Structures are given as C-alpha cells and as structure tokens.
Amino acid sequence: MSRGLFITLEGGDGAGKTTQASHIAGYLLELGGEVLRTREPGGTDVGAEIRAIVLGSKGFLEPRAEALLFAADRAQHISTLVEPALATGTHVVQDRYFDSSVAYQGAGRALDPELIRGLSLWAAGDLIPDLTVLLDLEPELAAARAAADGKPDRIEGEAHEFRVELRQEFLNIAAREPQRFLIVDASLPEFDIKQIIFNRVHRLVHAR
Numbered sequence: 001m002s003r004g005l006f007i008t009l010e011g012g013d014g015a016g017k018t019t020q021a022s023h024i025a026g027y028l029l030e031l032g033g034e035v036l037r038t039r040e041p042g043g044t045d046v047g048a049e050i051r052a053i054v055l056g057s058k059g060f061l062e063p064r065a066e067a068l069l070f071a072a073d074r075a076q077h078i079s080t081l082v083e084p085a086l087a088t089g090t091h092v093v094q095d096r097y098f099d100s101s102v103a104y105q106g107a108g109r110a111l112d113p114e115l116i117r118g119l120s121l122w123a124a125g126d127l128i129p130d131l132t133v134l135l136d137l138e139p140e141l142a143a144a145r146a147a148a149d150g151k152p153d154r155i156e157g158e159a160h161e162f163r164v165e166l167r168q169e170f171l172n173i174a175a176r177e178p179q180r181f182l183i184v185d186a187s188l189p190e191f192d193i194k195q196i197i198f199n200r201v202h203r204l205v206h207a208r
Contacts, residue, residue, distance in 0.1 A: 002208060004033070004086040006127065007201070008097040011135035012166055014145030015186040016193065017095050020135065023194045024201060025093045031205055036085045039095035041073040044081055067105045067116055074098065075123040083127065098124060099132060103169040113169070131204055133197055134174050135186035139163035 007024060009017040025035045042051035050073040054066060061069075074097075082092050098120035105116045121127075137145075142163060174181035182200045184193055 002089055004089050004091040005131070005204060005208075006082070006086055006092050006094070006129045008094045008099070008129040008132045009135065010096060010099045010103075010132055010170060011186060012137060012139070012142045012163060012170070014142040014149070015135035015137045016145075016190065017135055019190065020133065020193060020197060021093050021095050024133075024197060025091075027198055027201060028091045028093070028205075031202075033205075034088075034090040036081070036090050036092045037094075038077070038081060038092065040077060040097060040100070041070060043077045043094075044073075046076045047073040063105065063111050067101065067111060067119065070101050070105070071119050071123040074101075074120060078124045078127055083125070094129075097129060097132070099134075099170070099173050102173055103166055129180060131200065132174075132177075132181050133200075134170055134181055134183045135193070136167065136171065136183055137186040139167055141187060142167075 005028075009021050009024075011017055021037060025037045028035045040047070041054060042048045050069050054061065054069050082094070085092050098117065101120045102113050102117050105111050139160060143160065171183070174183050182197065184196050186193065188196075
C-alpha cells in the first residue's frame with residue numbers, strides 16, 4: 001500500500017486556507033483517494049485544549065511557553081492522527097503546520113527561527129509535507145478579511161507591523177524550499193486559486 005500524500009496550507013489569517021483545504025480534499029476524493037482534513041493547533045482533543053489556551057489567552061503568554069504549547073500540540077497531533085492516516089494510504093490535508101510556528105514564533109515573537117524549526121520537527125518526528133501551499137496576501141487585505149469574519153482571537157488581533165513581518169517570514173521560508181512550496185496570490189478569485197492548486201496536486205498524485 002502506498003503512503004498517503006501530506007499537503008499543508010500556510011499563510012496569514014484571512015488568506016483562505018480553510019476554503020482551499022476543502023477544495024483540495026474534495027479533489028483528492030474525486031481522484032479516488034481517502035482523505036483526512038485536519039488543522040493545527042486543535043486537531044485532537046488534547047490539541048483543542050491547547051488551542052483554547054493559546055488563542056484565547058487574555059494576557060501575555062511568554063514566547064517560549066507559547067512555542068512549547070504549539071510543539072506539544074504538534075507531537076500529539078502527528079503521532080496519533082496524521083502519521084497513522086498516512087501509513088494506511090490516506091491523504092492528509094492540513095491547515096497550518098510547522099511553517100506557521102517558524103513564521104509566528106520566529107518573526108513575530110523574536111525567537112530564533114531555526115530553534116523553532118528544530119523544536120517543531122522534533123515534535124513531529126521530522127515529518128515534512130509533500131506539498132505546502134502558501135496563500136500570500138497583502139497585510140491590509142488580510143486584516144480586512146479577518147475582521148469581516150468576526151471578533152479576532154489574540155493572534156489575529158496583532159498589530160499591522162506584526163502582519164507585515166509575518167508575511168515576509170512566510171515568503172522567506174518558501175524561498176528556502178522552492179520544491180516543497182507553491183506560492184499563490186490569495187487576492188485572486190477563489191476559482192482561480194483552486195485551479196492553480198489543483199494543477200500542482202494533479203502532478204503530485206500522478207508522479208507517484
């Protein structure tokens with residue numbers, strides 16, 4: 001039995017990751033595969049509790065504590081949900097992964113990005129995605145979209161400067177691993193974004 005594909009979606013809040021994750025999952029189902037959709041943080045019962053702590057915190061959460069909480073969620077999520085699914089041939093489509101930790105915790109929290117990447121990969125057992133879709137969006141548009149979705153959580157409510165730094169860090173990460181990343185302009189119409197991603201996923205599936 002062949003191993004499932006592991007596809008992750010990255011980008012700031014308001015970029016459309018959840019929408020495109022749904023499209024990708026549907027496309028993989030059409031191609032005849034089994035699909036698991038999940039997210040970080042919060043993809044397991046333990047992760048949901050960690051997500052509530054991190055995103056719902058009303059006070060200052062020390063950056064190292066925040067990074068360790070995300071790593072704990074990732075360790076539980078990958079070992080109990082993602083890896084077992086991939087091993088049975090199920091494709092996994094995931095909203096956020098360790099690249100978010102590097103971008104948010106590294107750039108946004110003034111922590112060493114390489115340290116955060118190492119911590120994240122250790123927690124995940126060195127699991128690297130087959131494809132990471134980066135939905136790139138101007139900070140102003142991202143903020144407007146996030147606000148339109150309702151009351152922002154603690155991380156979505158960060159200052160404009162944070163969003164600018166976050167976007168650049170995501171682009172820096174993608175530039176270091178061009179084979180893994182597909183960068184898509186998230187200001188394009190939803191259908192156009194979907195087709196760009198489908199073309200890449202189609203090639204990935206048929207190259208196996």
